[in-house]
Amino acid sequence: MSNYTHTLKYTHKDCCSYIEKERNYSALHNIMKTKELTKQVRDKVVEKYEAGLGYKKISRALNISLSTIKSIIRKWKEYGTTANLPRGGRPPKLKSRTRRK
Numbered sequence: 001m002s003n004y005t006h007t008l009k010y011t012h013k014d015c016c017s018y019i020e021k022e023r024n025y026s027a028l029h030n031i032m033k034t035k036e037l038t039k040q041v042r043d044k045v046v047e048k049y050e051a052g053l054g055y056k057k058i059s060r061a062l063n064i065s066l067s068t069i070k071s072i073i074r075k076w077k078e079y080g081t082t083a084n085l086p087r088g089g090r091p092p093k094l095k096s097r098t099r100r101k
Contacts, residue, residue: 037064037072042082045072 041062048058055073059066076082 036084037068039082039084042072042076045069046076046082049073049076 041064045058045062045064048061053061055066055069058064059069062069072082075085079085
């Protein structure tokens with residue numbers, strides 16, 4: 001057996017604050033990961049963009065991530081709407097005609 005002594009560089013306070021930050025980040029990350037913005041919020045993003053505000057200012061004003069702001073505006077420019085578009089997914093095994101039979 002080797003005699004290995006390890007000196008701690010961090011105090012208990014440092015560790016607790018780090019753990020608390022990690023908890024808050026992971027809790028926020030889990031919430032935001034599945035949260036979908038309402039149509040009103042997306043419309044507000046587009047209004048601010050049309051008023052001449054930049055992505056960063058909109059992001060700070062509405063407390064939404066910069067990448068989300070970019071995605072909303074990109075979708076608005078491409079499709080002309082802020083509504084949720086249908087998502088792709090696995091096609092049904094049976095066509096509607098076969099299902100009716």
